[in-house]
Amino acid sequence: MPSSVESVPRADSSGPARPGPVPWIAMYHSVGDRSDDPYRVTVTPGRLERQLRWLRGRGLRGVSVAELLAARARGEGRGLVGLTFDDGYADFLTHALPLLARWDCTATLFVLPGRLGGVNAWDPLGPRKPLLTADGIRDAARAGVEIGSHGLTHVDLTRADDTVLGAETAGSRSTLQELTGATVAGFCYPYGTVDQRAVDAVRRAGYDYACAIDPGGLTGPFALPRVYVGQDDTAARLFLKYRLHRLRRRPVEGL
Template structure:
């Protein structure tokens, strides 16, 4: 079998970044969409022949030279409202997603957001329930630390130990990582690769490229049809092709 051509480049896949799905009346960081807004956004995708899937499904399809009708749906932080706000909408729309969680904060809250409001995070049982529904579970680190500012010991814990903790919790390997705050540099990318993840999501990785520095597009409550269209079209125009993807 021929070795994969790691130098090959392909148009960057469109990956949407969500966080909390619940009431957004108190949302200083603009990380929340209502279930109704999410439903309309996924309906917009489906009407254009696109389907939201997990990163695992998206990247597997791209590796086969397929999947141009797929978009990645990711949910950061592992909020408990994923089960009540997001999952029912995903099921109605025939979509799937990747949920990036924090095994060092199981059942805790988003203490890293000083302005609040406090939002509960999934427990271990909640994460297992999401996985049992077919949702891909990935690591968001242990405790939501900016990896570009972390000491070596912390960087290792946030990458290696979070993967091990999730593997024990789920009874399966964990392939995906998501950089907290979206911040990334070469040191963080190398640490994630060395920890054994096959891919990692950022927001805007700048000059970094490859499966461990995948860009995403923030999707929020104010993203109606016109804004979604512009974000979808401009994403490929503004992003460089990704090395190692077909």
């Protein structure tokens, strides 16, 4: 099966990297019922639709991270923002995917191949939400969604020993590539926690980029910062988050 992921130029492949503005990448998780949402990881379908409508109304289009980075490398990234969905919840297919298609957007879905068809057992407070099966991940990929790795089982890589670190990075990539028949270019650090050791492991595993949350001095192609988007993010809040993102982050080499 040919890869549906647009090739991302590697940061070290074309001579000295020039500093560029950090891309705007939104971080979502679950889309569905949020009556019990202690970690604030869920937005309702109605809220997601209003947020996508806001993007499109401002002349912006949400795309996968691979597409965003490839477009920026060609000097064609204007008007594009990244959309990411962490953990691979089953409600992505039923609630998020139809809305993305309606608003002519794509996204990157970071999944956990070690928990196929399982639940979010890493969240002590629950509620338990079903995760995508192998077939569900393949369905998302066929719909044009970029599939990335969120590790095997959602562990904090900064606390993992060498064996676990290798399995969560290289092992999860190999498993996903076998599952989808496509190249897996992107990684997402569970919990957003990242250190230089984790970055090095992701790079060695063959990924082209990785997403974090707020990686500070590690910011770069293998530690991309993202903007949390939740249920309370109305048009006004999204506008502020969009405008402040670049003001808060200085240009970074390789971006």
